[in-house]
Amino acid sequence: MESSSNPIQDYLSYALAAAHRKMQASLSTRLKQHGIQIEAWRILETLEAGHRLTMGQLAEVVLMNPPTLTKLVDRMVSDGLVHRQVAQADHRQVNVLPTALGKKRMLQIREEVQEQDIEFQSLLGKDEASKLIELLRGVVQ
Amino acid sequence: MESSSNPIQDYLSYALAAAHRKMQASLSTRLKQHGIQIEAWRILETLEAGHRLTMGQLAEVVLMNPPTLTKLVDRMVSDGLVHRQVAQADHRQVNVLPTALGKKRMLQIREEVQEQDIEFQSLLGKDEASKLIELLRGVVQ
């Protein structure tokens, strides 16, 4: 299917959705080999940084709604990748911490994600790729 | 929540997902006022171009998986926005056509989407916005 003069292609929201879909599909296929979903990787990668994050903070960083995160963390707990800890300062808050297994798996998966990034960067060219990231950050602010 | 040195921000896939999420959320809120979802708008916008598209072609353009499209088109048929027609040349194929109501509603919704695009374009600057679309197309090819 080829339709070079389709007006929908000119909408920024569409161009973004199309690029996102392609990248997600590609990354998702890669991570499936490791038996993990993209969001779970994001959680492990974020927690690895070492900051003690609450569910709410984590939800924001990993781009998920809180109820969806709750359910994914449930699954990750039963897979032994993370555990929960009620924050001592504020008992409403729940911290999420990676387990030893979670850290180990993250390092393996990170390589896969980096390969993917390199693949797309070489597809675009290095300068174009950094320009793209810069512009995307401008969208988010 | 602010974490300027979080390594996850440096992945192209993450930057793309974050920008996409923000734009989808904003557009989705706008379209909710018209009682329609983003994908349904994409379908109407695509069909408006006048080409006679099959379910498969439409699925590709509107960035949906075929089973998901089938169900959305079911709903749009019962909302009176589109109708199906078995292709005469190949009876396996199904064409989707907009109804008069579908065309009318599309014109209203298009304005909303264009406002949204203008909003984001002025946020980025006109040149940066066209550069972004160009780079995003490079990702998809």
Added chain:
DNA sequence: TGATTTTACTTTCCAAGTCAAATAAATTTC
């Protein structure tokens, strides 16, 4: 301090999405 409001997270219920199988028509092969 007791009552009210706000905040953090989870649960519930329903709508929507996915994967694999089913159906049905067209094409290929022998």
Added chain:
DNA sequence: GAAATTTATTTGACTTGGAAAGTAAAATCA
């Protein structure tokens, strides 16, 4: 030209996602 294969779409079982309500702790306030 019948049988086997491929292609286009839908169906059905199951899972996931989202909105709104529920729970519980902290903060505000009167």
